[in-house]
Amino acid sequence: MYASLPWRTATLSGYTRALRSPTGEAPYLVARQGIAYVPEGRAIFPNLTVAENLAMAARAGVDGRREWTFERALATFPRLAQRLSYGGWQLSGGEQQMLTIGRALLTNPDLLILDEATEGLAPQIAREIWRIIGEIRGFGIATAIVDKNYAAVTAIADRSVVLVKGRVAFEGDRAAVLAEPALLHRYLGV
Numbered sequence: 001m002y003a004s005l006p007w008r009t010a011t012l013s014g015y016t017r018a019l020r021s022p023t024g025e026a027p028y029l030v031a032r033q034g035i036a037y038v039p040e041g042r043a044i045f046p047n048l049t050v051a052e053n054l055a056m057a058a059r060a061g062v063d064g065r066r067e068w069t070f071e072r073a074l075a076t077f078p079r080l081a082q083r084l085s086y087g088g089w090q091l092s093g094g095e096q097q098m099l100t101i102g103r104a105l106l107t108n109p110d111l112l113i114l115d116e117a118t119e120g121l122a123p124q125i126a127r128e129i130w131r132i133i134g135e136i137r138g139f140g141i142a143t144a145i146v147d148k149n150y151a152a153v154t155a156i157a158d159r160s161v162v163l164v165k166g167r168v169a170f171e172g173d174r175a176a177v178l179a180e181p182a183l184l185h186r187y188l189g190v
Helices: 027-032 050-055 070-076 093-105 123-138 150-156 174-178 181-188
Strands: 007-012 015-020 035-038 111-115 142-146 160-164 167-172
Touching: 027 035, 035 093, 050 070, 050 093, 070 093, 093 111, 093 123, 123 142, 123 150, 150 160, 150 174, 160 181, 167 174, 167 181
Parallel strands: 035 111, 111 142
Antiparallel strands: 007 015, 160 167
């Protein structure tokens, strides 16, 4: 994300601070910068219970705040509250994705990066995940979403960037994206 910039100033959650490029850094150093990552493919710990998966990530944010607690994560994802003693391997794909997002939120991040958050999920579950992502943005967490579903992304994003082979092909707000049907067809195949 910041690969070409060694330092970058970002406005996150209402304040500005310098971010060091996380490229090539150990995951714990990236997390210490207030960045949480929800990877494509979920990456839960299948041998841990839902409760253990969540507990292992819980920590204060970079500035010491603890807005995201175990209780808040369960209120955001009620399905997980019903499955606290289930092993990660016992969850459906959608529940695993909820667990991954909940676990990331429990790090109290300044920036949440979601990579293909709804890939391979049933449409009803995907809609639920998109609704929750919209809520998360409303809580003041800066959110970067990498996804092929341009309609869902542009519905909740302030700005969109289309990358082609690592280069910016287009950048703009929702209106600008929707005003460029040729762009959508050329780069997104729609």
